[in-house]
Amino acid sequence: MGTLEPGSEIEPLSVTPDRYLTVRYAGASGDFNPIHIDEQFAQQVGLPGRILHGLYSMAQVARAVTAAGGGPQSLRRLSVQFRGMGIPEHELTVTGTVRSVSDGVAIVETVCTQDGKAIIRNAEAEVVVSG
């Protein structure tokens, strides 16, 4: 883990959700919306196929910023906007830059991309600076 100073970048996080990730996440989270788990249904409502849960992608942003902060206790707030759609079997990458640090709290701006497109943007985390 690096230091959280204005302008510094957090360690990027990359993960490739496997083919059945959305099924496991549905069970773990309780969100069984068929657009995430049923290929035929997703296509019937005009999607390219099953899409990732937005809150799963947000959890990847949370993992990246808690790792930067040194643990789950460091994350005070996370605010995101969902844009576009994530799909299984394509790599997600979370990157972030510290915008400011004041009163022991770093504001980290993050983005989650897949195939070169942002699926989460304007993500802002408040992370307690340890030490």
Place this chain on the structure above:
Amino acid sequence: MAVNTAAIGKSYAPTTYAVGREKVREYARAVGETDPLHLDPEAARAAGYGDVVAPPMFAVVYAMPAVAAGMFDPEVGIDFARLVHAGQDFTWGPLVVAGDEIATTVCVKDVSERRGAGFFVFESVSENQRGETVCTGVWSNIVRGA
């Protein structure tokens, strides 16, 4: 589309969620958490917690049943076939640990219409058994126009 702004301010009876160790571990594995605080009770105890620690985003699990009460409320009138989750904001307090009981209250924060789309914003406030606010959530949804 017409939206019912009369629903603004409506709140729903609290729901209580009992946080179980295996549910925390199942969630942590599903999202790829590797921190032993979320997976190993011994590691969590060694760090001063009573049991495995829920990842912050586990708020989705304990708050969702309460949020669903609002989202499925006929007076709010969300058309799920056109629903898009537009944004999410969580603010956290003390960490949630397996064994905690979390009570969540939800209210309709805003309902509006812009350019033919409906905007529905819910706010959730989750407290543990000691009355500490562990998470406040703002859930923003768009229902696309016909």
